[in-house]
Amino acid sequence: MKTILVPTDFSAPANNAARYALHLAKSMKTGIRLCSAISVPAEAPMAPQIAWPLEDYTSIKSFVTEQLELSVEKLERKLDEQAEGLPPAYQPAIGYSSEVGSVTEVIRNTMDEQKMSLVVMGMSGAGGLSRFFLGSNSRDLVEKASFPVLLIPGDFTYQPIKKIAFATDLSKGDIEVIHSLAGMARYFNAEILVSHITDEKYENHTEQREIDDFLTEVSDKVNYPQIYYRHVKSIDVDRGLTWLYEHSQIDMLAMVHRPHQFLSKLIQGSHTQRLAKHITIPLLVFPPDCCAVI
Numbered sequence: 001m002k003t004i005l006v007p008t009d010f011s012a013p014a015n016n017a018a019r020y021a022l023h024l025a026k027s028m029k030t031g032i033r034l035c036s037a038i039s040v041p042a043e044a045p046m047a048p049q050i051a052w053p054l055e056d057y058t059s060i061k062s063f064v065t066e067q068l069e070l071s072v073e074k075l076e077r078k079l080d081e082q083a084e085g086l087p088p089a090y091q092p093a094i095g096y097s098s099e100v101g102s103v104t105e106v107i108r109n110t111m112d113e114q115k116m117s118l119v120v121m122g123m124s125g126a127g128g129l130s131r132f133f134l135g136s137n138s139r140d141l142v143e144k145a146s147f148p149v150l151l152i153p154g155d156f157t158y159q160p161i162k163k164i165a166f167a168t169d170l171s172k173g174d175i176e177v178i179h180s181l182a183g184m185a186r187y188f189n190a191e192i193l194v195s196h197i198t199d200e201k202y203e204n205h206t207e208q209r210e211i212d213d214f215l216t217e218v219s220d221k222v223n224y225p226q227i228y229y230r231h232v233k234s235i236d237v238d239r240g241l242t243w244l245y246e247h248s249q250i251d252m253l254a255m256v257h258r259p260h261q262f263l264s265k266l267i268q269g270s271h272t273q274r275l276a277k278h279i280t281i282p283l284l285v286f287p288p289d290c291c292a293v294i
Contacts, residue, residue: 003031003095005119007107010036010067013122013154015074020282021120022075023158025092026082028187033114034071034096036064037106061098068096104140111147118294119149123283142257142285148180148294150252151283161188164284165250167195167241170214175221177256177286182224184294190226193248194218197232197240245281254284 006021008014018034025032038060072094079091099106107119121141142149164185168174178194185192196211215229230248234240245253 002115002117003033004028005107005110005114005116006032006034007103007119007121008034008036008068008071010071011122013152015071015122016154016156017120017122017152018071018075019078020152020156020158022078022092022094024120026079026090028184029090029092031093031095032075032120033110033116034068034094035106035110036068036096036098037103038064038098038100039102057100064098068098072096102140104144107141108144108146117147119145119147121149121151123151123153145285146287148287149285151285153280153282156280156282159251161185161190161251163191163193163248163250164252164254165193165195165244165248166254167197167237167244168214168256170196170210171256171258172217173288174256175214175217177254178218178227179222180286180294181254181284182222182227185226186224190251192224192227193250194227194229195232195244195248196229197234197237197244199234199236250281252282252284254286256286256288258288 004021004025006014006018008018018032021032038057075094083089083091097110099109101109110116111119119141164181166174166178166181168178178192181192194215198207211229211231218227230244232240232244234243241253244250
């Protein structure tokens with residue numbers, strides 16, 4: 001497992017995501033890196049051509065660095081508190097960096113340069129979803145990411161990961177995603193609940209063969225024993241996800257973001273309010289055909 005990247009704007013949701021990432025890093029025996037984007041003063045098409053006084057950049061850079069160092073100190077104190085009175089155990093290394101650019105640019109550049117494979121990012125707003133997905137930076141990141149992004153609700157407290165639900169439409173690319181997800185689940189000995197949600201038009205005999213073929217391929221290609229399947233029949237996908245969350249005791253929900261499909265509509269805002277009520281757990285978003293090993 002490579003270092004986990006945690007973007008931060010030093011807000012309460014970002015700090016909470018960093019604490020969650022710290023727990024992940026301890027279990028997965030990796031480090032974490034906090035990163036912050038320094039934006040130019042003008043958010044306009046001509047911003048790259050606008051002269052930025054050196055003293056302004058220096059003062060902003062100094063402030064951001066100071067805040068990053070304080071954040072690292074808080075996380076290190078948290079590690080010391082957790083280790084007190086216990087036998088010696090793995091302690092994640094915590095680093096930080098900042099860069100000029102948009103949030104998406106900085107995250108993508110850092111992920112590429114440092115060869116990282118997972119971003120852990122905070123969500124804001126009641127229920128963790130509305131303001132986050134409607135924000136242009138967050139929407140832009142999920143749209144353009146070539147790596148998994150784990151979104152943590154602002155008020156969520158870490159709990160051991162025992163079961164991860166993966167919502168699939170039975171696309172062939174999802175098998176590689178399940179393989180990647182299994183790499184993460186293995187650190188926690190967690191179950192993976194592969195869930196296929198269909199509407200009332202679902203035909204048992206017509207689609208059962210497709211399901212059987214998909215699950216056979218998962219069994220052949222993913223070497224992880226704790227993978228189970230559940231079919232959820234519902235009026236629509238968001239109600240099906242609500243039922244899955246409320247009845248399956250899951251600790252994390254994983255989905256693939258594909259253009260023109262459910263999560264794309266969610267990010268654009270069309271299903272946000274109904275789904276927001278049940279996204280009170282971490283949401284792991286994969287790009288299509290993801291083959292990164294988490």
